[in-house]
Amino acid sequence: MESVRREPVPVLRGLVYRHTGFHLPDAAERARLELPSGAATMLIAFAEPIRIGLVSEGESEVFQRTSFLSAGRAIAAIGRHRGRVHGMELTLSHTGAHHILGVRMAELAEGFPTLGEVLGREGELLVEQLASLPSWEARFATLDAYLARRAADSQVQASWQVTRATRLVAAGWSLRDIQRDVGWGERHLRSRFLDQVGMTPKAMARVLRLQTALRAYLSGRNWAQAAVLARYHDQAHLGHDVKAITGLTPGRLAELRRGAPPGSALDRLPGRVTSVLMG
Template identity: 30%
Template sequence: MAGFHSRSTGSVDVRVVPHPAITLVLEFGNGPLVVDAATGRQQRGNLVAGFLHSAVRVRGENVECVQVRLSPVVARAVLDVSPSELDHTVVALDDLWGQDAARIRQQLGDATSWQHRFALVEALLARRAEREPSVDPEVAWVWERVMVSRGRVRVEDLAAEVGWSRKRLWSRFRSQVGLPPKRAAMLVRFDHAAHRLAAGEDAARVAADSGYVDQSHLHRDVLAFTAVTPATVVSQPWLAVDGIAWAGHGAGGTV
């Protein structure tokens, strides 16, 4: 998780690209935080985003929030809904959590430090995650393999390794994670490549190292996920800030 606030600038207006995680935004500032999807749909306040197909605009004034990147392996237990039911868009967390959403917003607003806020969120997520296993062990294992390989893995090989047919893996993975295995691998590979581009690395080297056929293949994936070219990605704040907010992928980053 990471903490965000716009006290120094007064406002925020950025485009956020798809990421290989279910995203929770727990907003407690004077806000509200507003998300505009490509479909024209708009959401405010506490939010949960499934696996997005395209970038969304995030904006607001005096925004303060805790953002959580949640593995789809535990998402169903935490959210009370499968990632496949989030319909690749942004929905109001209040609709899923009811009073829990209102309660955590109040607690975050009353907290006097970011460390306290992170502790509150962690305790809430841990309590909700205890309810029931979210996915089959085989599905969890395949997700981990996709993440560790940075998307450079064949679905046929994954199915063979868990002893399932390709069709069975596709069906179970899609219904429990929210994406088909091949699409999940594409998203993870893109995420790794996009962050390397944002760090200033050469596009040709990034394409070769990330498992793309060539630089044109990388260009098409970046365009599909972000609606901008690789040359434009390097200047986008939503990727540049990750090295600060999510350094080490631990809890407690603030931006």
Template identity: 35%
Template sequence: MIGYRGIRLALDGPRRRLEAPIGAATLLLGFDQPVRVTRSGRPPATLVSVFSGPATTAAVGEHGGRLSGIEVLLMPWAAFTLFGTPQYELTDRTVDPDELPHPLGWPAGGDRWGSVGELCAALAALPGWAERFGLLDDALARWAGAGTPSSARVVRAWDRLRGTGGAIPVPRLADEVGWSVRQLEKRFREQIGLGPKAAARVLRLQRARRLLASGRSQADTAAACGYYDQAHLSREFRAMTGCTPRGFTTARTAPRAAPSAPPGDERVAGEATSLVLSPGRSAPPPPLFGAAGRARPLPG
């Protein structure tokens, strides 16, 4: 698992954010107001709590300006452990987490919850973020312990692929974990949601966005990330985000009343994951809570 953060937004108007594909699944444990998520080729989903599976294209999230809850970022294989659903069924989808099978259905009462919705209500009722994080630590540990174990080889292969930014050839990756390419593809689709080639494509573009945000040129970024040329980078960027590399980077850095990606507003620390399309104003700026204001590590 990657981490989680508390969210409390109090803007004076609606906000729309473009969320680029990342090497993670997302579980938003909402406390009150809904979010509307739109993905290409699918009807919009308006939900208070949201599970978003592994993605190959961008999504647009919208809310009315007020939003509170906890966002949990999961390694794709960890999402498989929590929900037990083949992750290829959830690729590029946004669903209510209680529509998925999960072992959180303990009898309600005390510190046990019959649904994700009941867990969210228990979290919202606590007086502060420290108490919420403590409860969530316990809930996630129990949930994962009762879930579907992920294959150690899948975890190893994912870590290797992620560590190379999607650069390692698939046959070599399969050989390193002791599987055939076909076996690796089958297990990756089940527990990651994407085949290794598609997962590498997402991770490679994630690295490219990070390099561009750091000031690297498109030509240097294309070469560093293994694209054939700058045109190849541009095609992949547009296909997966709907933006050109220059357009995405420029929009993130353009002066505006509320910056497109204020410090701490990225879904993954150190990455370029998001682009605010219609910022609201907030006074003071909306705090994103975690340990010392950072993403809080998850147990396990």
């Protein structure tokens, strides 16, 4: 498998985390569990479509997509593909996606909208242009230029209160203290998060707390220690969250990671646990 990663140009820092180009020749069906990580993802595919749906104990709608967006999720998704996989993956901050795409982020959390649905014909032309280019460097440069132009022309800007609140959530502050710090009540903060992040502050806190626990465990701690470090009441509560969010028990998730540390070649972001190969 060919995989090439690049950091975005400086003007996109804080909005975009990373670009990845990938090419996997014809292969048998593969399944990949994508964990919520506190970031938004844009997938731009040049080959076969991917079947993707949310983890669910009951019936869950499965979407067939080539190029699409995933954001505002507080539960894992499973993507399945067969044959050649070729394309690009772009990881953005939620507020960065809000600024660049100019949409209400909660709308992106409803299914997995295509680039055409979000950006119109412009999104479809972008995919065609990127697919026609001869090298990853040319594709990265073209994508950076497109995103920088949209960012410069955007009339949508995340409020400083939401930007600060997301940092405080990541730092483990209580929601009450965050509301006091930014001067907003619970209802208003929740509404603005849905607009600019795509999930509620409580949901984001849950996602990032699980990420803290997984990072601790996969860095060598045991599950009890990971629960303490992530501020769970006890190990049982951590186990419940792992199962509810990923659909796997802690033991099964660890088994499928096969010892890969946080931020490995499998993951979309440094220091986070974003993906698990299901076999």
